[in-house]
Amino acid sequence: MKKVLVLLLILFFVSGCLGSLGNTQQPPDVAYKRGIDINFKTSENQPPMQIGVNRDFYVSFDVINYAKYELSGNILIYDNWGEEYGNVQDGTSLSLEGESGFIGKKQTVSFGPFRYTDKKLANKNSNIIAEADVDNYPVEIDSSVRVKKSGSSMSSNLLLQAGMLGREASNAPITIDKIEVNQINLPNTNDVNLDLIIYFKNYGGQINNDDKKIENFNIDLIGGNSFDCKSYNEKDKFLVFKDKKDATIICSTSVDLGEQEYRDYPLKIKFSYPYKISKEISIKII
Amino acid sequence: MIQIIIILVSILAAIGLTILYPWAGLIFLAIILVLLLMKMAKPGKGGNKVEFKMKGSGSSGKQYRPFAVGHGREEGRERAQKGWLKYWLGKSLEWGIVIILIVGIIYGGWFLITTQFYKKGTAQAEQLGIGARISSLWEKVKNPEAWASEYYSFKNPEATEQVVKKGITFNNLQSVRPYYYNKDKIEILGDAHIDAIEETPSKVVFSCKDDENNVGKILIYGVSEDLQEQQEVNVNENMDINFKCEIDPKENSLSGDITQTCEEQGGVFCNRGDISKRCNGEWVVSSDFDNCCRGSCVSATTGEKITSTGSELSKKVSNNEIKYKIVYIIAEYKDFITKSDLEVCSISRQELNKNKDLYQKKEENAQCISGCGLTRLQIKTSKQPLSEDVVYPLIIGLVNDADWYGKISKVNSIDVDIPRSFDLKGNCKESINNQISSVNEQINKSTEEKPRLNPFQCDFQLTDVGDKLKCSIVEINAKYNYIVKGSSVIEIVNKEKP
Numbered sequence: 001m002k003k004v005l006v007l008l009l010i011l012f013f014v015s016g017c018l019g020s021l022g023n024t025q026q027p028p029d030v031a032y033k034r035g036i037d038i039n040f041k042t043s044e045n046q047p048p049m050q051i052g053v054n055r056d057f058y059v060s061f062d063v064i065n066y067a068k069y070e071l072s073g074n075i076l077i078y079d080n081w082g083e084e085y086g087n088v089q090d091g092t093s094l095s096l097e098g099e100s101g102f103i104g105k106k107q108t109v110s111f112g113p114f115r116y117t118d119k120k121l122a123n124k125n126s127n128i129i130a131e132a133d134v135d136n137y138p139v140e141i142d143s144s145v146r147v148k149k150s151g152s153s154m155s156s157n158l159l160l161q162a163g164m165l166g167r168e169a170s171n172a173p174i175t176i177d178k179i180e181v182n183q184i185n186l187p188n189t190n191d192v193n194l195d196l197i198i199y200f201k202n203y204g205g206q207i208n209n210d211d212k213k214i215e216n217f218n219i220d221l222i223g224g225n226s227f228d229c230k231s232y233n234e235k236d237k238f239l240v241f242k243d244k245k246d247a248t249i250i251c252s253t254s255v256d257l258g259e260q261e262y263r264d265y266p267l268k269i270k271f272s273y274p275y276k277i278s279k280e281i282s283i284k285i286i
Numbered sequence: 287m288i289q290i291i292i293i294l295v296s297i298l299a300a301i302g303l304t305i306l307y308p309w310a311g312l313i314f315l316a317i318i319l320v321l322l323l324m325k326m327a328k329p330g331k332g333g334n335k336v337e338f339k340m341k342g343s344g345s346s347g348k349q350y351r352p353f354a355v356g357h358g359r360e361e362g363r364e365r366a367q368k369g370w371l372k373y374w375l376g377k378s379l380e381w382g383i384v385i386i387l388i389v390g391i392i393y394g395g396w397f398l399i400t401t402q403f404y405k406k407g408t409a410q411a412e413q414l415g416i417g418a419r420i421s422s423l424w425e426k427v428k429n430p431e432a433w434a435s436e437y438y439s440f441k442n443p444e445a446t447e448q449v450v451k452k453g454i455t456f457n458n459l460q461s462v463r464p465y466y467y468n469k470d471k472i473e474i475l476g477d478a479h480i481d482a483i484e485e486t487p488s489k490v491v492f493s494c495k496d497d498e499n500n501v502g503k504i505l506i507y508g509v510s511e512d513l514q515e516q517q518e519v520n521v522n523e524n525m526d527i528n529f530k531c532e533i534d535p536k537e538n539s540l541s542g543d544i545t546q547t548c549e550e551q552g553g554v555f556c557n558r559g560d561i562s563k564r565c566n567g568e569w570v571v572s573s574d575f576d577n578c579c580r581g582s583c584v585s586a587t588t589g590e591k592i593t594s595t596g597s598e599l600s601k602k603v604s605n606n607e608i609k610y611k612i613v614y615i616i617a618e619y620k621d622f623i624t625k626s627d628l629e630v631c632s633i634s635r636q637e638l639n640k641n642k643d644l645y646q647k648k649e650e651n652a653q654c655i656s657g658c659g660l661t662r663l664q665i666k667t668s669k670q671p672l673s674e675d676v677v678y679p680l681i682i683g684l685v686n687d688a689d690w691y692g693k694i695s696k697v698n699s700i701d702v703d704i705p706r707s708f709d710l711k712g713n714c715k716e717s718i719n720n721q722i723s724s725v726n727e728q729i730n731k732s733t734e735e736k737p738r739l740n741p742f743q744c745d746f747q748l749t750d751v752g753d754k755l756k757c758s759i760v761e762i763n764a765k766y767n768y769i770v771k772g773s774s775v776i777e778i779v780n781k782e783k784p
Contacts, residue, residue, distance in 0.1 A: 078754055080631065080755060080756060080757045081756065081757055081758075082705060082706075082707060082756045082757065082758045084705060084706050084758070085758075085759075087756075118759075120627065120759045120761060121759070123653075124629070124759075210640070
């Protein structure tokens, strides 16, 4: 009996170890900084964590672009108080250089002076929000799909994980997380039907249009026919992220392998979206 | 050997189930563990002894029989020992566990087969989230509190206002003499501690009277040398005072017509010597008895109307030599101001429709700004954020604190200070003034110790609502009188001083 109990305990802990093993096999998403980031300069007291009524203060922050493309748009700053209290409200246009490394291109933005003028705000908090709106966040993914003549009608699966889709896929805030490739060899022909199940994921921020929709999506298999794409689940709208963090589509095409046993097809995917990210900081009015 | 296989398969099934539905799996695992422990711990008892023997252990003991509880005569003996109900409950429990075990094995097995995770390799397993689930399970084993936050909708504790109670407490109220004759001057001594409300200097008026509405004069020591009959004390800091209350019945004469009976004067009998009763009106003199109350006689504790016949009670009291009288020491805050505010946030309907999550972000409790401690001044409106196309109520509640000593004796004014974007509907000020009159009437009529006052209400609509969430402050000032009473019961010998 004791042996059974020992075995049971070992199994229980092995299950935990398997879990951590599974974890290490996941693409190291956390290693990538994505999209745009905003960091308030609180170390320079901009904004200060406490501010008195009728005292001037400034708000500064770094806007960091992790994309390799130059991004343009607007930066806004506002708080949760109405104008009658002497609120924080300002904005300017934004032009961020792209960068080819992993550190990101930084631009420091400063606003102020601001001043809260109404004593009613004493002992209240002010939530200051910095918001970066980018007109067009582009994502281009270059990958390849190997299509094989298997000689049977069985489908085979190939998974392109985020790490295999290039740095752009890993850096974009709303991006392709993985692609599952299913191929079906039609009997007695050289034609292969190809289904690409493409999993999109929002890692932060939001698409800055009403439907939260990726509107410019293009997928091309160089040397193959054009793709026909639709939502994976019929009830979902195509590439709409409203109220959810992910979207899945399925793109289908067919290729003619001819006499070749296999062929590597370059896969090019391009899409872009207006993008918005905001950061909030709370300061105490005294 | 079969039993070991069954147990191992059950454990594997439990682990599979745990990956898919951690709670169900763990419960299942727990059942297996309990079952095993029960089997291990079950004491030998004659023919019913159940032992778990590994094959080849060399022991001559009995072979393991799952869930064997006895057969034939043994079973009957056990049933007799345990009692019919207990026996069958035990049986049901055992078979219930067996059924759960079987269902678990089937369900776990089904999971393993349908997901084909053993066929599709690590990539497919990863896609199914197996690794992540096991990892998540391990994380939860390491951080057990994560279970609670995930499986129960943990509500944030309601942010209720923590107000330190302030005010006046009376201590050591005592009569100067052990008893008094009729028409003697009554003298009561006592002391009071006043907790000042720092940011709200206030004026407190002290007075005293007895339960027959004979008003006394109060002398206060420890504040100023000038003693007045009705003392006003300016309270700016915590203080302790001593006082003396003198009530001279000769200086207080009851109204009423001595030639008319109590009933003819619209009065009822109400025994003034009985501290459990109270005249909800005024005492008057009458031709038939002393204890005539013009109004209604109510129970001092429940406020219930008392309809005892006067003649019987009158005789009873008149035969008594001793009657009791209550002397009240009254401290009344005059024109005390409590100020509270409420953050009201708004956003355009268009943006609100886009983002329903905004509804959960706003805390909606009023905050006491000054004059906090005697009462609660509540301000409420609809669920926030508000928008431009609805008329919203602004509800103001001035609430007696149930567990504090005093109560609101009169509401003098309620001032509403609203932001620019608020458009008050109708004449709010006039409406509130009318409501104040009604509330004061409620205070005067109420027989409750601390009546729950009707709230004040105005309606408003928002103008100038933008696409960003913006907040404004609604500030309310309530000016009211607040009364704190202390009492002492004295004995009166029911005759004139010899």
